[in-house]
Amino acid sequence: MRENATPRVGIIANPVSARDIRRVIANANSLQLADRVNIVLRLLSSLASCGIDRVSMMPDREGLKVMLQRHLARKQGPDATLAAVEFLDMPVTARVDDTFRAARMMREAGVDALIVLGGDGTHRAVVRECGDVPLTGLSTGTNNAFPEMREPTISGLATGLYATGRISAQDALASNKRLDVEIRDGKGQVRHDIALIDAIISHEQFIGARALWRIDQLAAVYVSYADPQAIGMSAIAGLLDPVARSDPGGLVVELGRPDACEFTLNAPIAPGLMEPVPIANWARLDDGVPHRVMQRAGIVALDGERKLAFNAGDEVTITLRENAFRSIDVAACMRYAARSGLMRRPVSHTVVR
Secondary structure, eight states: OOOOSSOOEEEEEOTTTTOSTHHHHSOOOOOOHHHHHHHHHHHHHHHHHTTOOEEEEOOOSSSHHHHHHHHHHHOSGGGGGSOEEEEOOOOOOSSHHHHHHHHHHHHHHTOSEEEEEEOHHHHHHHHHHHTTOOEEEEEOSSSOSSSBOOOHHHHHHHHHHHHTTSSOHHHHEEEEEEEEEEEEOTTSOEEEEEESSEEEEESOSSOOSSBOOOGGGEEEEEESOBOTTOOSTHHHHHTTSOBOTTSSOEEEEEEOBTTBSSEEEEEEEETTEEEEEEEEEEEEEOTTOEEEOOOSSEEEEETTEEEEEEOTTOEEEEEEEEEEEEEEOHHHHHHHHHHHTTTOOOOOOOOOO
């Protein structure tokens, strides 16, 4: 069991997650800035209880940093025992580049773990840059298949117990799959990107609004895992042929036209939005085996957001990768803490003579 002399945790909170167009076309709620601040405060409290007195955090210009600093400046009541926050010295663009830069800076600074507040897209951006640093995901986005809905206090405790060395990597960490996307044009130029949950092939020719919701434009759904309880495009695969996070392999689902398909599948593609999905066929994806996309031109959406356009002369392949990155298994950590008595403190009894 390792013991870290100066454990350090990073926090990356997307202040604008859950504000895409799916707020309009579905009955999804929106997490307010004050709610995000409250989540961070709960994290700081539980991290401090584990002995972590300082955390690094991504700055923003949406008001999250300002509101949080007001609480931290009080130094009284419940705010008096919080871990201190050091905001990264970096330019703020209010784009995904901020998340890329913050994750890279925290990795280079040697943080023991990263706590991420956001949806699938935010977590995908962190995974692109965090390397071997394990992450704890907290769901604050629209369609959330990767980050879990958990009480932040418990997520902070699990992260703190791991970061301070009281729970080993073997007992605390889970291995995760991802999808690698490669687009090679006729001149041999190659573009690469990743998806944590799903890579969707669309007939559309332009990226436009990034959020994806129109079933009639979809050609195929590739997933690293598929939970029948999920919301989003991965729910199509989850309700068709479930693949657990810990299962080997993934799944590809080919969609057809309503008048030329095997059957339609009623799926929750966004909060409050149920749609009939025409299913043509589906097959398993094996680890490390590239799968050629049959669609000749269109868009690749990564974890629910349109990202990459391709043309008729391009070759698009999607490859499932197992053991691609690590995350903190909050439930496993808390079970270990209970079995090992990590939360117990001895009581000194005064002898009265």
